[in-house]
Amino acid sequence: MTEIEALPHPFDGAIELTAGDDGLVRGRTRAEYMNMVGPFGGITAATLLSAVQGRPDCLGEPLSLTVNFAGPIADGEFEITARAVRTNRSTQHWALELVQDGAVATTATAVFGYRRDTWADAETDMPSVPAPEDIAPGGFPDFVAWARNYDFRFLDGALPGENPGEHPDSTTTVWVRDKPSRPLDFTTLTAMADIFYPRVFLRRGQFLPAGTVTLTVYFLADAAELAANGDAHLLGRARAHRFSRGFFDQSAQLWSRTGGLLATTHQLVYFKG
Amino acid sequence: MTEIEALPHPFDGAIELTAGDDGLVRGRTRAEYMNMVGPFGGITAATLLSAVQGRPDCLGEPLSLTVNFAGPIADGEFEITARAVRTNRSTQHWALELVQDGAVATTATAVFGYRRDTWADAETDMPSVPAPEDIAPGGFPDFVAWARNYDFRFLDGALPGENPGEHPDSTTTVWVRDKPSRPLDFTTLTAMADIFYPRVFLRRGQFLPAGTVTLTVYFLADAAELAANGDAHLLGRARAHRFSRGFFDQSAQLWSRTGGLLATTHQLVYFKG
Numbered sequence: 001m002t003e004i005e006a007l008p009h010p011f012d013g014a015i016e017l018t019a020g021d022d023g024l025v026r027g028r029t030r031a032e033y034m035n036m037v038g039p040f041g042g043i044t045a046a047t048l049l050s051a052v053q054g055r056p057d058c059l060g061e062p063l064s065l066t067v068n069f070a071g072p073i074a075d076g077e078f079e080i081t082a083r084a085v086r087t088n089r090s091t092q093h094w095a096l097e098l099v100q101d102g103a104v105a106t107t108a109t110a111v112f113g114y115r116r117d118t119w120a121d122a123e124t125d126m127p128s129v130p131a132p133e134d135i136a137p138g139g140f141p142d143f144v145a146w147a148r149n150y151d152f153r154f155l156d157g158a159l160p161g162e163n164p165g166e167h168p169d170s171t172t173t174v175w176v177r178d179k180p181s182r183p184l185d186f187t188t189l190t191a192m193a194d195i196f197y198p199r200v201f202l203r204r205g206q207f208l209p210a211g212t213v214t215l216t217v218y219f220l221a222d223a224a225e226l227a228a229n230g231d232a233h234l235l236g237r238a239r240a241h242r243f244s245r246g247f248f249d250q251s252a253q254l255w256s257r258t259g260g261l262l263a264t265t266h267q268l269v270y271f272k273g
Numbered sequence: 274m275t276e277i278e279a280l281p282h283p284f285d286g287a288i289e290l291t292a293g294d295d296g297l298v299r300g301r302t303r304a305e306y307m308n309m310v311g312p313f314g315g316i317t318a319a320t321l322l323s324a325v326q327g328r329p330d331c332l333g334e335p336l337s338l339t340v341n342f343a344g345p346i347a348d349g350e351f352e353i354t355a356r357a358v359r360t361n362r363s364t365q366h367w368a369l370e371l372v373q374d375g376a377v378a379t380t381a382t383a384v385f386g387y388r389r390d391t392w393a394d395a396e397t398d399m400p401s402v403p404a405p406e407d408i409a410p411g412g413f414p415d416f417v418a419w420a421r422n423y424d425f426r427f428l429d430g431a432l433p434g435e436n437p438g439e440h441p442d443s444t445t446t447v448w449v450r451d452k453p454s455r456p457l458d459f460t461t462l463t464a465m466a467d468i469f470y471p472r473v474f475l476r477r478g479q480f481l482p483a484g485t486v487t488l489t490v491y492f493l494a495d496a497a498e499l500a501a502n503g504d505a506h507l508l509g510r511a512r513a514h515r516f517s518r519g520f521f522d523q524s525a526q527l528w529s530r531t532g533g534l535l536a537t538t539h540q541l542v543y544f545k546g
Contacts, residue, residue, distance in 0.1 A: 063486065063487075063520060063541060064486065064487045064541045066339045066341075066382065066487070066489065068339075068366050068382050068384060070358060070359040070361075070364075070366040071359050071361060085343060085370070085377045085380055086343040086344050086376070086377050086378075086380075088343075088344060091343075091486065091543075093341050093343040093377075093380060095368070095380055097358070103359070104358045104359050104366075105359075107358055107359075107366060107368055107382055109339065109341050109380055109382060109487075111341060111486055111487055111541070113543075114519075115517075115518035115519050115520065116518060116519045117518060117519075118516070118517075118518060118519050118544065118545065118546060119473075119477065119516065119546060120516050120517045120518065121476065121515070121516050122514070122515040122516070122517075123442060123443060123512065123513055123514055123515065124514040124515065169396060170396060200392075203394065204392065213336065213337065213364065213384055214337045214339070214382075214384055214489075216339065216487075216489050216539065218522040218539070218541045220514070220515045220517055220520070220521075220522060221517065222517075222518060239396065240396055241395070241396055241397040241493070241526065241534055241537050242394070242395040242396065242397065242493045242534040242537075243391070243392065243393050243394050243395070244388075244391075244393045244395075244493055244494065244495075245388035245389060245390060245391060245393065245495060246387075246388050246389045246390075246391050247336060247388065247493070248493075249491040249493060249537050251524065251537070251539075253514065261514060261515045264514050264515075264522050264524070264539070266489065266491070266524075266537070266539050268336060268337045268384070268491045270364075270386075271391065272391065273391060273392060
């Protein structure tokens with residue numbers, strides 16, 4: 001079902017940027033996309049990607065994005081600087097900083113470029129799972145504001161509930177889409193790359209202090225393929241590889257409703273406990 | 274077997290940097306670590322990591338590194354700028370650029386920090402394979418200069434040979450160590466993260482124009498665990514997820530000889546054909 005929204009979607013409000021007379025681009029945090037401490041990392045990543053897309057000299061489509069969460073982002077305004085470090089014939093490299101009160105809170109690098117027809121194949125098939133319509137929505141506790149903007153249908157690896165206990169592996173498989181629904185594009189796909197809550201919560205069966213240190217997204221589909229998904233759910237699957245001495249990595253895949261692998265994403269996460 | 278080298282190891286020569294009176298740090302490409310076009314990406318990544326490690330204000334150990342190969346690196350000298358963008362109590366974020374003749378050839382971001390004891394577990398066991406001593410060395414054609422600096426023992430997914438044909442999957446499993454052998458540290462581990470030749474060669478059964486666009490390494494072990502490996506082989510396993518419209522991603526794991534997961538690494542690669 002496609003809902004046509006007369007008002008801007010909350011997601012678009014949350015990543016909105018305005019260019020000032022001083023040449024700086026400014027945004028601000030939004031209550032509706034807050035995490036337990038500071039904004040949802042996915043919305044920050046999407047905002048940085050959007051800062052490049054909004055540049056008149058931006059070349060082609062997003063190919064990759066790495067976001068480093070260097071320090072806390074306080075409620076309120078921030079500035080983003082986006083610098084085209086190098087522009088080649090078919091690729092363009094960007095360096096970005098998100099600054100608050102003169103301190104760098106987030107850094108990022110992005111690669112944009114033109115795609116062209118080549119041999120193609122996918123090796124990672126979408127897991128065979130029930131349709132999202134056959135799964136009950138839910139899974140995040142209500143105090144996690146940003147999660148209220150997503151329709152989650154967990155197939156396995158939901159967040160720890162009331163009597164969770166430890167879990168033998170860190171795999172989560174989940175259908176997800178924006179709530180209210182919104183056509184997929186590179187910004188919403190970027191945000192969805194960060195919906196996989198810290199895997200240590202699942203393993204330990206409890207919420208612990210944890211946060212993404214650095215996040216990378218590889219965009220494996222073009223704009224037309226994202227548009228073809230419309231506002232249908234994506235299927236995501238995430239897992240960790242190793243937890244050791246305060247850090248762990250986690251990797252995830254995001255497939256379109258019809259099984260196209262749209263993005264792979266990886267992050268390093270710090271944790272306590 | 275541990276070989277004690279009286280002379281500096283070629284790897285250390287290749288990542289060597291000198292600080293000039295002008296505050297710039299300079300290195301140069303080395304014939305022995307060249308790839309088909311320009312230097313081996315792994316040696317560039319290791320040199321950038323080393324630039325941070327050489328800074329007196331460097332905090333802790335490497336946690337992650339992302340290197341963006343923005344343009345070609347010509348034979349000869351280059352300058353590296355390394356900027357501590359933000360220093361927190363337990364983590365430090367760096368932004369780096371490798372410049373030749375005023376043009377940025379490579380950008381990078383790195384996160385360093387202190388590790389501390391926490392709950393720990395690994396979910397990705399080392400594949401059960403024969404010991405490196407039981408596998409014949411080889412696998413790279415002799416014209417790939419950098420590969421002569423490694424002892425490779427391929428278990429599966431070796432490079433296309435004389436009558437290769439297409440391969441149904443992109444997985445390579447290989448024992449690797451420096452040749453001559455050298456104790457493992459974060460710089461050599463970084464370089465080994467890039468030894469997994471472009472997966473499209475394996476799938477298509479031929480060498481094609483291809484190169485890494487962006488590379489990320491997550492360091493999942495501390496310096497003591499790397500040191501404990503000594504100069505023993507590491508086991509690496511790599512695979513791609515999707516090839517589409519000129520780009521593909523590939524991910525790999527690197528285990529110590531005794532099965533500790535030392536690093537996970539991911540890259541986006543362009544290709545033609």
